Amino acid sequence: MPSTLTLETFDPLDPTRRHLALAHLAVREAAGRADHGDRFRRYSLDELRADARPARQDRSEYVTALVPDGAGGARVVGTAVHVFPLLDNRNQTFADVWVLPTHRRRGIGSALIEHLVTRTRTGGRSLITLESLRLLDRPDEASAFVARHGFRAALTDHRSDLDLPDDPAEKEPAVRTLLAPLDAEVAAADPASDHDLVTYLDEIPERWLAGRAVLEGRMSTDAPLGDLELEPEHWDGERLLESLARLRDAGRRLVETIAVQRSSGQVVGFTMLVVHPDHDGIAQQWNTLVLPEHRGRRLGMWIKAANLRALLAHHPGVRQIRTYNAEVNEPMLRVNRAMGFRAVAELTEWQRRLTPTP
Ligand SMILES: CC(C)(COP(=O)(O)OP(=O)(O)OC[C@H]1O[C@@H](n2cnc3c(N)ncnc32)[C@H](O)[C@@H]1OP(=O)(O)O)[C@@H](O)C(=O)NCCC(=O)NCCS
Secondary structure, three states: OOOOOEEEEEOOOOHHHHHHHHHHHHHHHHHHHHHHHHHOOOOOHHHHHHHHOOOOOEEEEEEEEEEEOOOOOEEEEEEEEEEEEOOOOOOEEEEEEEEOHHHOOOOHHHHHHHHHHHHHHHOOOOEEEEEEEEEOOOOOOHHHHHHHOOOEEEEEEEEEEEEOOOOHHHHHHHHHHHHHHHHHHHHHHOHHHOEEEEEEEOOOOHHHHHHHHHHHHHHHHHOOOOOOOOOOOOOOHHHHHHHHHHHHHOOOEEEEEEEEEOOOOOEEEEEEEEEOHHHOOEEEEEEEEEOHHHOOOOHHHHHHHHHHHHHHHHOOOOOEEEEEEEOOOHHHHHHHHHOOOEEEEEEEEEEEEOOOOO
């Protein structure tokens, strides 16, 4: 670790540490703008505070890397988030690291990684997972860095974006054109003969909560994991409500569509889109899943097309939607390509197994 570098942990919920919370966001923003240009999406103070609030399912630690600013003070030049899952995957931690573009290749990222490794060990855990995101037309900075620190690539996801016209008058016709082929495919498979769609905003109606929670758990087992070591997650209604409360605290807005089998009343598929007022019209696709025994009826296309329409009806300012899919998840990629999504970035998940300290 460079001799002038210090690391300082902070709690984003502590008002006396507000300057560090703001510096943390500023480093993330500077790194994001440098690496992703106009495809950068802001992460807001509301989101940081909501994500930092301890919950039943996880708790997070935050650390900043500081160097002397030349005027007797210190400047934050790097930062990391370190998540400790509490309900499942208690053998591991998840982390993100950012260093200001002006201060790279000086050992700051390495000092942060060493801190994360130590904290993982002292927390009694033996595996760390990191993510890196690279636009397809930009150089890859993270791979050499994480490989140097003993991480191996465990899963690669594509990020695909769907750009919509800015002009509200053009949006509706553009979406109608985009969705016409999907509508035709869905009509031919006729899932509406034995399923209903339900769309809701921000909160999951009580009636669907338990069934919807089962599907959330299935995300951890049914989506392709590649070589990622991850435990199955158990979700119940209470856990789902807690994660939706965090979503709301963060200022995020949810648009969700589920498919319900008419004969049994069972929730058999769901898809979620999330927007935030500080995200400059960029919406994010979160989880989508159709239970295996209900696949092949174009339920996935049906719920995604309906949810996109609902998103634009309730949040007409949305101008771009982003989605992440494992590169091996051909069925999901096919639906997304059919909707007009185009691959723009690659997200790699890296893991390092820690040997016990001698
Ligand atoms: C990845 C990142 C955190 C590295 O931070 P950093 O402070 O520059 O890293 P270090 O100076 O500690 O680099 C340690 C070693 O990693 C390797 N490395 C780091 N960046 C590299 C690059 N751009 N190209 C090739 N090797 C690189 C080198 O071996 C380097 O040692 P060296 O400089 O003596 O050759 C930084 O580039 C960053 O913030 N990127 C954007 C956010 C991100 O991708 N975070 C996720 C990381 S998984």
